[in-house]
Amino acid sequence: MLPYATVEAAESALNRSLTTVESLWFNYTATTSDYILYCYNILFLFIVFSTVPLFYLFLQLLFPHYVSNYKIQPKVHFSVVDYFKCYKDVMRMFILVVGPLQLLSFPSIQMIGVRTSLPLPSLMEIISQLIIYFIIEDYTNYWIHRFFHSKWGYEKIHKVHHEYTAPIGFAAPYAHWAEVLILGIPSFLGPAIVPGHMITFWLWIALRQIEAIETHSGYDFPWTLTKYIPFYGGADYHDYHHYVGGQSQSNFASVFTYCDYIYGTDKGYRYHKKLLQQLRDDSNRNGATNASEQDFKME
Numbered sequence: 001m002l003p004y005a006t007v008e009a010a011e012s013a014l015n016r017s018l019t020t021v022e023s024l025w026f027n028y029t030a031t032t033s034d035y036i037l038y039c040y041n042i043l044f045l046f047i048v049f050s051t052v053p054l055f056y057l058f059l060q061l062l063f064p065h066y067v068s069n070y071k072i073q074p075k076v077h078f079s080v081v082d083y084f085k086c087y088k089d090v091m092r093m094f095i096l097v098v099g100p101l102q103l104l105s106f107p108s109i110q111m112i113g114v115r116t117s118l119p120l121p122s123l124m125e126i127i128s129q130l131i132i133y134f135i136i137e138d139y140t141n142y143w144i145h146r147f148f149h150s151k152w153g154y155e156k157i158h159k160v161h162h163e164y165t166a167p168i169g170f171a172a173p174y175a176h177w178a179e180v181l182i183l184g185i186p187s188f189l190g191p192a193i194v195p196g197h198m199i200t201f202w203l204w205i206a207l208r209q210i211e212a213i214e215t216h217s218g219y220d221f222p223w224t225l226t227k228y229i230p231f232y233g234g235a236d237y238h239d240y241h242h243y244v245g246g247q248s249q250s251n252f253a254s255v256f257t258y259c260d261y262i263y264g265t266d267k268g269y270r271y272h273k274k275l276l277q278q279l280r281d282d283s284n285r286n287g288a289t290n291a292s293e294q295d296f297k298m299e
């Protein structure tokens with residue numbers, strides 16, 4: 001809720017006119033409590049979990065021939081019923097864990113100082129804070145994920161997420177309830193260290209989930225914009241982690257590749273890629289030019 005009764009009061013406090021976006025924000029939030037604004041996160045998460053994986057499912061249903069060229073594990077197939085079952089499982093977790101966690105964590109948001117007030121953050125402020133949040137989340141998530149691959153962590157918690165050895169978009173948040181809770185910490189840490197505006201917070205939570213869905217999509221499309229992000233892992237990178245499964249000691253990072261590189265946990269992946277490249281080269285030398293790209297993927 002904003003501490004101004006009218007636009008004029010807001011403008012005199014800021015000592016300037018409100019921008020169009022700020023006027024919209026004023027009209028919408030002037031009488032809306034901060035708690036309600038924070039709870040919008042639940043709605044945004046629901047929309048993201050429900051619609052973004054659908055994009056990949058529609059591609060698969062409408063252009064099966066085209067997408068098969070970019071399927072990371074081409075021999076694994078899921079039916080629409082499989083997709084729906086996964087979505088149902090994720091929604092159950094959403095209602096029982098994610099939703100209540102959001103509702104109860106409001107005091108911490110107040111404590112760290114996520115603001116809803118005017119002025120709105122500049123685009124540069126939003127982008128720079130989002131970059132910081134991604135870096136902090138990636139680093140913290142890396143170490144928690146490594147812990148999840150200890151014998152105890154894997155058996156008790158993390159093996160649920162690894163039920164999908166060939167991940168799909170809907171399975172991005174598919175995990176044990178304890179993992180969902182624990183991985184809330186890395187997501188929260190960035191805004192706690194560098195608190196920003198509620199709009200930035202909404203964007204952060206939504207973008208992080210969209211990124212996770214793309215990473216679990218099972219497709220490595222050449223046109224995905226995330227390929228332009230330096231040190232970005234992407235679908236192929238994380239798919240390998242699922243492909244190897246519980247024994248995996250490779251590709252722990254959630255977003256970028258540099259943690260695995262620095263701490264030497266990308267060796268299996270790099271060896272795997274080298275091996276596939278050798279197979280392709282040998283095949284080309286032997287004239288087996290009709291062998292498709294997917295013949296040399298994760299088989």
Ligand SMILES: [Zn+2]
Pocket residue numbers: 145148149158162241
């Ligand atoms: Zn794992």
Ligand SMILES: [Zn+2]
Pocket residue numbers: 161167216238242
């Ligand atoms: Zn995963």
